[in-house]
Amino acid sequence: MKRIYLDDMRTPTEPGWIVVRTWDDFVDAVTEIGLDKIHIISLDHDLGDTAMYEYRNNVSKHYKLDYDNIDEKTGYDCVKWLIGHFYNMYPERLEMPYTERKRTEILFPKVVVHSANPIGSANMMGYINNFYKNEGQPQSCVRVEIEHTIHHEANN
Secondary structure (H helix, E strand, O other): OEEEEEOOOEEEOOOOEEEEOOHHHHHHHHHHHOHHHEEEEEEOOOOOHHHHHHHHHHHHHHOOOOHHHOOOOOHHHHHHHHHHHHHHHOHHHHOOOHHHHHHOOOOOOEEEEOOOOHHHHHHHHHHHHHHHHHOOOOOOOOEOOOOEEEOOOOOO
């Protein structure tokens, strides 16, 4: 089982993570590996300069995040794609009654968030946990700390 770590700046110190830096890299990795072969995905929210600018200028001062001010795809976009990808692979789940979905295990990785952006983190956790709730699964997406180093070539 594989582990995916999405972050444009950080690299986990623990070996064994597949590190992806962008939305495109994330989509490619998940598609290539397959949802049923991924054990865990850890997500950052801000994947570039405009997301970081929005975080520093709106979230920390006004506690709001305006996605219209962000040019690149974020971890939130990755979460939305991930759930859409799941339903593209398993469209029959959309037709199942809730009680049947609740009784049927889903082939979906554990998802956690390691982002420093509190609003972005909440958006991603909320989206994933709403998906889990809709599927009758435990709402297990939480914020975690994963020991890491800084990738100095990011955003150059």
